[in-house]
Amino acid sequence: MEEKNIMTYETVSLDDENSQLVIIDQTRLPYETKMLYLKTQKEIWTAIYLLQVRGAPAIGVAAAIGIYLAAKEIKADNYDDFYKAFKEAKDYLASARPTAVNLFWALDRMEKVVLDNADKSVEEIVKLLHDEAVAIKEEDIWVCKSIGEYGLSLVEPGIGILTHCNAGQLATAKYGTALAPIHLGQERGYNFKVFADETRPLLQGARLTAYELHSAGVDVTLICDNMASIVMKNGWVQAVFVGCDRVAANGDAANKIGTSGVAILAKHYGIPFYVCAPTSTIDMECATGDDIHIEQRPAEEVTEMWYKERMAPKGVKVYNPAFDVTDHDLITAIITEYGIAKPPYSESLKEIFAKKEAAKKNK
Structure with a gap:
């Protein structure tokens, strides 16, 4: 079967049902088009560090999706515990690459959602984080x-x-x-x-x-x-x-x-x-x-x-x-x-x- 043109693949996307960040492994191109399905923060950090996902905007989108997936996994009954765990996950992802400002921009934008909605339940905040990650990707296409x-x-x-x-x-x-x-x-x-x-x-x-x-x-x-x-x-x-x-x-x-x-x-x-x-x-x-x-x-x-x-x-x-x-x-x-x-x-x-x-x- 003829392989799909690389331009028909999404560089970075969210599989929310399976709680996965989906990326093209760019270290394998052009000889192999391999999709990576990343679930853990360690996997996502490594993908950013190793340039499996690269390019400032794509890193920003991946970071937004990554921190949303981290938030989905946080077990917390109150805002303070949730925010503490969220901040730890954010700082961890931010350490993957020091130069690309989009990494920090996207993570700061996601953190602002958490800070601006301290009066809401953890479940509601996670939903808002999902919406923000999706918005960051859609905005990147327009940009x-x-x-x-x-x-x-x-x-x-x-x-x-x-x-x-x-x-x-x-x-x-x-x-x-x-x-x-x-x-x-x-x-x-x-x-x-x-x-x-x-x-x-x-x-x-x-x-x-x-x-x-x-x-x-x-x-x-x-x-x-x-x-x-x-x-x-x-x-x-x-x-x-x-x-x-x-x-x-x-x-x-x-x-x-x-x-x-x-x-x-x-x-x-x-x-x-x-x-x-x-x-x-x-x-x-x-x-x-x-x-x-x-x-x-x-x-x-x-x-x-x-x-x-x-x-x-x-x-x-x-x-x-x-x-x-x-x-x-x-x-x-x-x-x-x-x-x-x-x-x-x-x-x-x-x-x-x-x-x-x-x-x-x-x-």
């Missing part, structure tokens, strides 16, 4: 589509686009962030020519972006990270779209390691560099990129993960940061679900949040 529409407004059909890492449907509930303009453009016959960096050391560009875009029928060419300069010099790239895991108040943006190098190249060749950022990834309490904690990953990801035999000498020192920070002066625009922010970001990001608040009041 990504909106980012896609704004992104499309900045480009012309037929151009070349370069992207780094994977900020597509596999990183979100649907569409993606940086890949949302590409997916929407594909639906509308824009015929973009996309260059996907392989994205060392975990190869999210090779394993995930190239796979997802190829499955969607997009004209995609895979390149090694160190080939970005030559394709730009050749005139094959007219725009760069990347996602992000955290944006500081001044517009500095943390994204998968290697992103800042792409931004430097884009500036050298005069190519616009766009960061696609849901407002949930924008941390206005974080002044600059210097304040963003950068996760360090295991050395084995560099020395042996993708090789039949170890490809580096034993005992050699390895520096393996998961992210780097792109300075705001390298970023042409930050695309959000509430509009496009342009320099100076210290002002335009405030305007984006003002639009968000106004939209909430008008609901």
Whole structure:
């Protein structure tokens, strides 16, 4: 039987009847599409840590569902006991990844439901947590589509686009962030020519972006990270779209390691560099990129993960940061679900949040 197209799978979902978080195991792609059915907090923590679920928005959705499932299992007769157990579960899940702000944003949003409903029964609170987890996922789909529409407004059909890492449907509930303009453009016959960096050391560009875009029928060419300069010099790239895991108040943006190098190249060749950022990834309490904690990953990801035999000498020192920070002066625009922010970001990001608040009041 022919295998389903990867684009027909849900990246992250809730099986409430069986109390399971259901995810695509992204460490197995593209050679195997394996669904994971996670019940325990340890399983969910491990899936986030090992990048079986990855991408800031998808991590946020998984965390919301995960903490809801934890709440379902809490045996408590009163609010205080329930909240104490809830807080322990929340702190545990929050420890899985330190850089992606969506993890903390989603967990804080779920905690607010508990705090705002202290007068209700435990059963009622759990039901409200379910509704909030579902809302977070549904909102992510709307957010990504909106980012896609704004992104499309900045480009012309037929151009070349370069992207780094994977900020597509596999990183979100649907569409993606940086890949949302590409997916929407594909639906509308824009015929973009996309260059996907392989994205060392975990190869999210090779394993995930190239796979997802190829499955969607997009004209995609895979390149090694160190080939970005030559394709730009050749005139094959007219725009760069990347996602992000955290944006500081001044517009500095943390994204998968290697992103800042792409931004430097884009500036050298005069190519616009766009960061696609849901407002949930924008941390206005974080002044600059210097304040963003950068996760360090295991050395084995560099020395042996993708090789039949170890490809580096034993005992050699390895520096393996998961992210780097792109300075705001390298970023042409930050695309959000509430509009496009342009320099100076210290002002335009405030305007984006003002639009968000106004939209909430008008609901």
